[in-house]
Amino acid sequence: MAPGLPGFTIVGLADTxxxxxRERVRGAIRNSGYEYPPRRITVNLAPAELRKSGxxxxxxxxxxxxxxxxxxxxxxxxxxxxxxxxxxxLRSMPGLLPMVAALGRRTVKRIVVPLDGLAEARLACxxxxxxxxxxxxxxxxxxxxxxxxxxxxPPRVELAADGLGERVGSDxxxxxxxxxxxxxxxxxxxxxxxxxxxxxxxxxGGHSMVMIGPPGxxxxxxxxxxxxxxxxxxxxEARIAxxxxxxxxxxxxxxxxxxxxxxxxxxxxxxAGMVGGGPLLSPGEVTRxxxxxxxxxxxxxxxxxxxxxxxxxMEDGEVAISRVGRAAVFPSRFQLIAAMxxxxxxxxxxxxxxxxxxxxxxxxxxxxxSGPLRDRIDIWVHMPRVEPxxxxxxxxxxxSDRVAARVVEARRRQMLRSGRVNSRLSGRAxxxxxxxxxxxxxHAVRLAEMxxxxxxxxxxxxxxxxxxxxxxxxxxxxETHLDEAARFRSPTGxxxxxxxxx
Amino acid sequence: MLxxxxxxxxxxxxxxxxxxxxxxxxxxSRCPRTVDRAAMDLERDAWVVLLSVTGLGPVSFxxxxxxxxxxxxxxxxxSAPAGPARLLQALADAAASPDGDPAAVFDACASAETEAxxxxxxxxxxxRRQSIGADLATRxxxxxxxxxxxxxxxxxxxLTAITLEEPEYPAxxxxxxxxxxxxxxxxxxxxxxxxxxxxxVGTRWPTDKGRLIAGWIGSAIARAGAxxxxxxxxxxxxxxxxxxxxxxxxxVAVLGGGHARLFxxxxxxxxxxxxxxxxxxxxxLPPDTSPSRGTFPRRNRLVSGLSxxxxxxxxxxxxxxxxxxxxxxxxxxxxxLVPGPFDSPASxxxxxxxxxxxxxxxxxxxIAELLEDLDLGGGAGSxxxxxxxxxxxxNGPSTRQTQPGGRPSPSVPGAGxxxxxxxxxxxxxxxxQELLLGPATADQLxxxxxxxxxxxxxxxxxxxxxxxxxxxxxxxxxxGRLAAWSDGPGSRLSE
Numbered sequence: 002m003a004p005g006l007p008g009f010t011i012v013g014l015a016d017t018x019x020x021x022x023r024e025r026v027r028g029a030i031r032n033s034g035y036e037y038p039p040r041r042i043t044v045n046l047a048p049a050e051l052r053k054s055g056x057x058x059x060x061x062x063x064x065x066x067x068x069x070x071x072x073x074x075x076x077x078x079x080x081x082x083x084x085x086x087x088x089x090x091l092r093s094m095p096g097l098l099p100m101v102a103a104l105g106r107r108t109v110k111r112i113v114v115p116l117d118g119l120a121e122a123r124l125a126c127x128x129x130x131x132x133x134x135x136x137x138x139x140x141x142x143x144x145x146x147x148x149x150x151x152x153x154x155p156p157r158v159e160l161a162a163d164g165l166g167e168r169v170g171s172d173x174x175x176x177x178x179x180x181x182x183x184x185x186x187x188x189x190x191x192x193x194x195x196x197x198x199x200x201x202x203x204x205x206g207g208h209s210m211v212m213i214g215p216p217g218x219x220x221x222x223x224x225x226x227x228x229x230x231x232x233x234x235x236x237x238e239a240r241i242a243x244x245x246x247x248x249x250x251x252x253x254x255x256x257x258x259x260x261x262x263x264x265x266x267x268x269x270x271x272x273a274g275m276v277g278g279g280p281l282l283s284p285g286e287v288t289r290x291x292x293x294x295x296x297x298x299x300x301x302x303x304x305x306x307x308x309x310x311x312x313x314x315m316e317d318g319e320v321a322i323s324r325v326g327r328a329a330v331f332p333s334r335f336q337l338i339a340a341m342x343x344x345x346x347x348x349x350x351x352x353x354x355x356x357x358x359x360x361x362x363x364x365x366x367x368x369x370x371s372g373p374l375r376d377r378i379d380i381w382v383h384m385p386r387v388e389p390x391x392x393x394x395x396x397x398x399x400x401s402d403r404v405a406a407r408v409v410e411a412r413r414r415q416m417l418r419s420g421r422v423n424s425r426l427s428g429r430a431x432x433x434x435x436x437x438x439x440x441x442x443x444h445a446v447r448l449a450e451m452x453x454x455x456x457x458x459x460x461x462x463x464x465x466x467x468x469x470x471x472x473x474x475x476x477x478x479x480e481t482h483l484d485e486a487a488r489f490r491s492p493t494g495x496x497x498x499x500x501x502x503x
Numbered sequence: 504m505l506x507x508x509x510x511x512x513x514x515x516x517x518x519x520x521x522x523x524x525x526x527x528x529x530x531x532s533r534c535p536r537t538v539d540r541a542a543m544d545l546e547r548d549a550w551v552v553l554l555s556v557t558g559l560g561p562v563s564f565x566x567x568x569x570x571x572x573x574x575x576x577x578x579x580x581x582s583a584p585a586g587p588a589r590l591l592q593a594l595a596d597a598a599a600s601p602d603g604d605p606a607a608v609f610d611a612c613a614s615a616e617t618e619a620x621x622x623x624x625x626x627x628x629x630x631r632r633q634s635i636g637a638d639l640a641t642r643x644x645x646x647x648x649x650x651x652x653x654x655x656x657x658x659x660x661x662l663t664a665i666t667l668e669e670p671e672y673p674a675x676x677x678x679x680x681x682x683x684x685x686x687x688x689x690x691x692x693x694x695x696x697x698x699x700x701x702x703x704v705g706t707r708w709p710t711d712k713g714r715l716i717a718g719w720i721g722s723a724i725a726r727a728g729a730x731x732x733x734x735x736x737x738x739x740x741x742x743x744x745x746x747x748x749x750x751x752x753x754x755v756a757v758l759g760g761g762h763a764r765l766f767x768x769x770x771x772x773x774x775x776x777x778x779x780x781x782x783x784x785x786x787x788l789p790p791d792t793s794p795s796r797g798t799f800p801r802r803n804r805l806v807s808g809l810s811x812x813x814x815x816x817x818x819x820x821x822x823x824x825x826x827x828x829x830x831x832x833x834x835x836x837x838x839x840l841v842p843g844p845f846d847s848p849a850s851x852x853x854x855x856x857x858x859x860x861x862x863x864x865x866x867x868x869x870i871a872e873l874l875e876d877l878d879l880g881g882g883a884g885s886x887x888x889x890x891x892x893x894x895x896x897x898n899g900p901s902t903r904q905t906q907p908g909g910r911p912s913p914s915v916p917g918a919g920x921x922x923x924x925x926x927x928x929x930x931x932x933x934x935x936q937e938l939l940l941g942p943a944t945a946d947q948l949x950x951x952x953x954x955x956x957x958x959x960x961x962x963x964x965x966x967x968x969x970x971x972x973x974x975x976x977x978x979x980x981x982x983g984r985l986a987a988w989s990d991g992p993g994s995r996l997s998e
Contacts, residue, residue, distance in 0.1 A: 192946040194956045195977065214977065343976050350976020354708040354817075354849040364768060383977030385944040394950060448968075481961060488964045 002069040005041035011062075013046030016054040016280075025056070026063045028087030033137040038070040052326070054281055056084035057094045060113070063136055064143065073140045080104045081139060083115040089136040093118030098247035098254065101125045113139050121247060121254040184225040184263075187401040192387040193219055199382035199489055200338075201404055204230050205411035206468030207422035209315065209337035209377060211300065211370075214384030215347045220340035223384075224265070224296045227338065229401040231261040231294070232409045238292045241332060245291060249284050262293030264335075268302040276310045277322050282329045287314045290335035300339040301369035308374055311337065315377050318425070336424070337378070341370070351386060379424060379461050380489045411471040423468045427460055435463050435478045444480045448487045462486045543669070549574035550666045551657055552650035554685050555789040556642050561684055563635045567643075570597035581647035587640035594635060653789070660762055660790050663688045675700065679808040679834045683787035687762055689774075690783035694753045695809060699729035701877060702810035702831070704803075704824040705739025705817045710849050711942040711980060713739060713817035716841060718746035719988035720814060723870050725752030726987075727879035732757065732810045734802060735770050735784070739816045739824070748776045749983055755809060758786035759802040760794030785809075800826050807831035812877055814839040814867065818852035825852050832863050839876065841867040870988050923971065923984050930954060930962040935985055938972055942980045 009023045022044075030037045044062050046053050060083040067073040082100060083091040093115040104112055105128035112130050114122040119132040133139035187197065196212060200223060203210035212220045234242055242258040266274065266286045277285030286295060297303060314320040314333035321330045343349035344363040348356040358366075415422050419434055426434055437445060445466075449459045463478070465486035470478045553564060553574050570593045571577045580589045635643075646653070657664055665671050665686045673695040676682050688695070701724050705717060721731050721743035731747045733740040735756035747754035754777055760766050762784070765774060774784050787805060788798060803826045807813045813831035815838070818824040831838040840857050843850025857864050867873045920939075924932050933952045937943060943951070949959045963979060966972035973982040980986065 192944075194945045194949055194960060198956075198960060350978060354706065354710045354713075354819075357708055383974070385946075385977035388947065391944075391946050391950055451968075484964045484968060485961065488960070488967065 002038065002066070003041045003043070007039045007041065009042045009044075011044045011046065013044075013049050014052045015046060016052065018056050019046075019053055019058060022056065022059050022062055022085075025059055025085045025087060026066065029059070029063055029085040029089040029136050030066065032087065033089035033135065033140075035067055035072050035137075035140075036070070038066065040070075042066060042069075055094060056092075057082055057096075057100070059083060059085035060091060060115075060136065060139060064139060067140060068143075073143060075143045076145070077111065078109060079111050079113060079143060080109045081113040081143075083113070083118075083133075083139075085136060091115035091133055091135060091139065093121070093253045095250055096248045097121050098124055099244050101128060101130065102244075104128065113142055118253045120256070124243060124254070124257060184228050185222060186229065187226045187404055188398045190219055190223050190226065190398065192391045193223065193384055196220075196223055196382050196384045197398070197404075199380050200227070200230075201408065201472065202465060202468050202485075202489070203336070203338065203380050205408045205472050206379075206415070206464065207336050207412075207424035208379035208465060208468065209424065210339070210380040210382065211378050212338075212340045212382055212384050213343050214340075215342060215349075215351060215386050218384040218386050220384055221298055224298070224338055224340060226401060227294050227296070228261065228263045230405045230408055231263075232405070232412060233259045234261055234292060242292060245284060245288055245332075249289055262290050262335075263296065264290040264293070265296040265298065268297070268299050268304075270303070270307060272304065272307050272310060275307045276314065276320050276333075277329070277331055278324065282322060282324060282327055284331045285320075287311065287320055287333040287335055288331040291332045292334055293336070295335040295337050297337065297339040300341040301366055305369060305371070308369075309371060312373055312377060334425075339378075342366075343383075350383070375491060376455075376457050378491070379465050381491050382489055407472055410474070411468065414471045414474070415468075423464050423471070426464060426467070431460060431463055431467070435467050436476070437463075437478055441478060441480055441483065445483050448483060458490070462490070465489060546573055546575055547664055547666050547669070548650075548654045549578050550685050551664050551789075552578060552646055552653050553643065555653045556639070556646045558639050559635075559643065561681065563639065564684055566594055566597070566635070570594050577643070578647040578650060581640075581644040586644035586647065587637060590640045590643060591635070591637065656763075656790060657687065661689060662762055662790060663692065665692065671696070673809055675811070676805065676808045679804070682808070683805065685787065687786050687788070687790060688783055689762060689785070690778040691753070691781055692783065694730055694755050694781065694783040695785065697730040697753060699727075699877075699879060700732050700755070700810045701729050701879075702732040702806045702813040702827065703739070703743035703816065704733055704806060704813065704827050705743075705815055706819055706822045706824060706849060706852075707736050707738035707740075708819070708849070709738045709742070709817045710847070711978065713841075713843070713849060714742045715942075715980065715986065717742035717816045718749075718986045719870055720816065720841075720867075720873065721746035721754075722750045722752075722987035723874060724877070724879065725750040725754070727874055727877075729877070729879055730755055730782070732806055734759065734799075734806055734827075735765075735767075735774060737767055737769060741770055741773060743816075744770075744773055744777060746987065747782070748773070748780045750987060751780055752782075753780065754782040756782070756784045757802050757805045757809065758784060758788070758794070759799040760786065761788045761790040761792035762786055763790040764793050766794040799823055803827040804830045804834075807836055808834055810836060812837035812839060814841065814873065815853055815856070816841045817843065817849045818856070819848055820851050820855065822852045825856055828856055828864065832860060837865065837877075838863065839865045839867045839873060920985060920987070927966075928962075930958050931965055934959065934962050934966060935971060935981065938966075938979055938981045939985070942978045944978050948979070 009027070011020060011023065015022075027037050044065065046058070060081045063085055064073065064075075064081055068075050082094075082097065084094050085091065097114065097118045098121050101112055101114065101122045102125040105125055110127075110129050112122065112128055113133050114130055116132040116134040119130065122128075122130045122132075131142055133142055190197070196214075196219075199210060199212075202208065204227065212223065214220050233239075239257045239259050242262060243254060246258045247254055264286050270286065273279050273285065275285050275287060277283060277288055300308070314335070315337060318332065318334040319330055320333045322328065344356055344358040345366050346356055346358050349358060349363060350356070412422060419426060419430060423431075423434070445459065445462060448462060454462070462483065463486075466478045466482040469482040469485045470476070473482070553559060553567070559567075567577045567590070568574060571580060577590070580586060580593065583589065665688055667677065667682060667684050671692050672682075672686065676686075676695075686695075703717060703720055703724070705713060709717070717739045724731050725747040731743055731752070731754040733743050733754070733756060735741065735744065735758060740756075744754050744756060756774060756777055758765065765771055777784060785805070786792075787801070792798070800823065803823060807827050807830040810831070813828055813836060815824045815828050818828075818840075828838045828840065838860075840853040841850070842853060842857070845854060857866060865876065924935055927935060933954065934948055937948055937951055945956075945959055945963060948954075948963070949956050952959070954962075963972065963974070966985075967974055967979075970983040971981065971985040972979050
């Protein structure tokens with residue numbers, strides 16, 4: 002703050018939202034009963050070379066001006082976060098939780114946050130969070146130091162602690178489905194014996210899955226049962242999910258995110274929307290689906306580049322986004338579940354001559370999903386149209402609760418054995434987990450030779466077979482498990498492929 | 504009468520592999536034909552070069568051949584200085600001479616249009632064009648200079664060329680009007696000249712039932728020792744080919760494009776299987792010709808021409824299979840059509856054809872009846888006994904090691920469907936019998952057999968892995984020995 006013509010400058014690579022802080026701060030100060038100093042004000046944001054964005058610094062700028070003009074006095078070391086309105090009210094903003102947590106790690110122990118973000122900020126531990134509803138309240142808090150509001154302790158997660166290993170596999174966090182929107186029950190899906198089984202396998206082992214079927218065969222309905230079939234997040238997963246939700250969410254959180262994410266972006270999604278990016282390096286759908294399911298309906302309709310971009314996140318479980326001057330690594334351990342029509346008209350294979358798609362067109366339609374991506378999909382299942390008779394006559398199907406219980410149990414077995422789900426096993430760990438006997442090895446080779454599989458194809462077979470054994474609750478993978486895994490192989494390499502065409 | 508074509512002794516092109524390479528110095532005592540073997544090879548290469556020229560159809564080719572006496576002479580003239588002028592001059596001279604009727608050898612057959620109506624009406628009338636344009640002459644000269652490349656290409660693709668002048672050229676095809684001058688062949692040449700050959704064709708968009716019937720007919724004909732000819736298209740064609748391959752029989756696939764542009768791509772493996780089973784894949788087009796709208800009707804003329812009779816399994820109103828049927832009648836071959844429900848769009852073309860050609864087009868009322876009509880059903884002509892009684896043992900699966908006549912090995916008891924069923928466990932057998940009634944989804948099977956879902960799935964897996972069922976788009980069809988025609992439709996179920 003310097004003498005001279007009244008003015009207000011923000012230096013340090015502020016973006017538009019931050020530049021506009023000038024107007025918000027001026028209005029807020031005036032409307033909170035303080036005087037806006039008629040002096041030359043310069044706000045410096047350090048470090049100078051890092052681009053700053055957003056409105057979270059409003060409160061800090063306003064309080065800085067008030068302290069600088071000696072209208073308010075501060076006691077001790079504080080951090081203040083919040084966006085100001087012209088009237089002086091405080092608003093929360095996305096990413097509050099990780100900001101508070103980061104401040105906590107930097108030994109800033111007292112933090113003023115907007116009132117509506119209090120619950121979210123308190124999910125961080127080891128920090129003294131106090132809330133203010135307005136700029137004036139914040140100024141009072143600053144002056145009065147430790148005499149903040151009485152605090153209630155919500156359940157917390159040890160943000161700094163990394164010793165979560167022993168907790169994995171314990172019974173905590175293994176309850177079923179706490180999702181708020183559970184979707185339809187599996188019993189509501191008619192028929193589709195094969196697809197039900199495929200879905201159970203996929204969820205139990207975290208395998209990526211593609212459903213192929215004509216319109217109206219129930220692909221989307223089946224996918225929407227997924228949230229009700231998945232176990233809740235364990236503590237470590239919940240911590241990550243909460244931070245991701247905070248960064249990408251529009252509403253302040255009130256509690257830890259415990260429901261497994263189920264994301265179903267429309268096929269018009271942009272590249273950056275899928276993998277993350279944009280001006281703020283925001284996480285994309287692959288990250289928001291971390292530890293959960295990414296459901297892509299009408300798979301071939303997605304932009305090719307967008308689908309290709311899924312490969313690396315699927316393989317590595319994280320996605321590295323680099324932009325000029327900045328880079329970020331986001332977790333992306335999602336399970337891909339996709340649905341597609343067998344051909345552009347959707348009626349291929351209905352056996353009534355209705356599909357008139359040229360064979361070349363059918364091939365091209367499927368080829369929109371590139372080979373490398375198809376290679377990463379463990380389970381393929383066809384969903385034929387359900388005939389009216391089946392719809393009416395087929396008996397009661399198993400409900401979500403029973404399938405979910407089996408999924409939970411199978412996942413527990415996997416975590417106890419190798420600390421990860423089967424879909425994340427490969428190489429020696431996978432072979433060790435399968436523990437194939439002589440006869441089973443020979444059988445696996447036979448199955449693989451039938452279709453001329455690559456090494457990756459064989460791994461896929463073993464992974465799914467391992468999950469089938471886990472669902473049955475046996476430690477050794479038997480021939481029947483291998484057979485079942487082979488049943489859900491990719492349709493492109495079926496042994497009697499020539500008889501299938503057309 | 505069908506099925507017996509008077510064929511001279513067939514000298515297969517395998518000779519080139521079986522005997523040591525010959526040269527002009529080889530003693531001529533072994534076979535009188537070996538004298539001009541080298542010359543014949545050169546002449547054949549010249550045909551390959553000439554016929555690879557874009558725009559040079561059978562008519563112009565015939566004109567050139569008549570003017571110069573041999574393809575080699577044409578190439579020699581074309582590669583000399585001022586080649587185009589010499590070609591044109593020679594053609595003009597030949598046309599002027601009184602007995603110069605070069606187009607008599609080969610006439611226009613390239614104009615078969617894809618008119619959608621019933622084919623015989625649209626049958627091409629021979630056009631007599633005896634001269635070639637200057638552009639074409641230039642292209643011929645260019646090909647003559649760089650011609651070795653085309654011959655190399657054919658060889659590198661493992662193809663054999665058969666010219667109309669050679670004895671290996673299938674006699675049945677030679678008989679038709681306007682036979683293609685050159686055939687490019689992959690596989691065995693004797694499949695083309697088998698004693699009996701029947702074309703099985705149909706729509707590319709069959710119903711499941713049509714697919715099954717195509718398989719039955721294909722396997723029944725193969726077991727009766729005849730060769731099945733078809734067009735390698737998806738749908739009925741593919742089902743017929745696959746059934747024959749499943750029987751280990753010989754089948755001939757006629758391509759609508761060149762060998763290097765195999766279409767449809769989805770049937771590349773089927774084509775390999777056909778060749779491996781002793782059959783042949785054949786085309787009249789140079790290897791790098793892309794299939795196009797016009798090439799398929801032309802191909803259909805070969806399908807019917809290579810066969811004694813043509814069977815259409817399913818054909819919509821505008822199906823190309825009807826063009827094949829029309830060609831068959833035009834070529835004086837028999838033509839059979841499988842009827843369907845009268846309101847079925849997939850069979851509408853068959854019905855219309857039957858109605859349009861009373862007394863010529865014939866109805867297929869059953870597999871056994873078809874074999875009888877084809878003179879394959881155990882008559883003296885075929886020399887093959889095909890049992891038609893229920894439960895009778897069927898012939899063995901392989902005719903691969905049979906004589907050039909395509910005669911299958913003697914019947915192997917217990918190889919039939921009953922034996923297959925008997926070898927299955929109770930759940931698998933129940934499913935197999937259910938599948939024989941028609942294609943079904945896993946849900947339908949579970950519903951009809953009242954078996955538990957898990958049991959159905961594992962039994963289906965077993966059937967599929969044993970090759971007795973095929974899953975396509977979630978529906979299961981019998982396949983392999985379960986799909987082969989066995990006891991006739993009336994006795995499909997033993998329970």
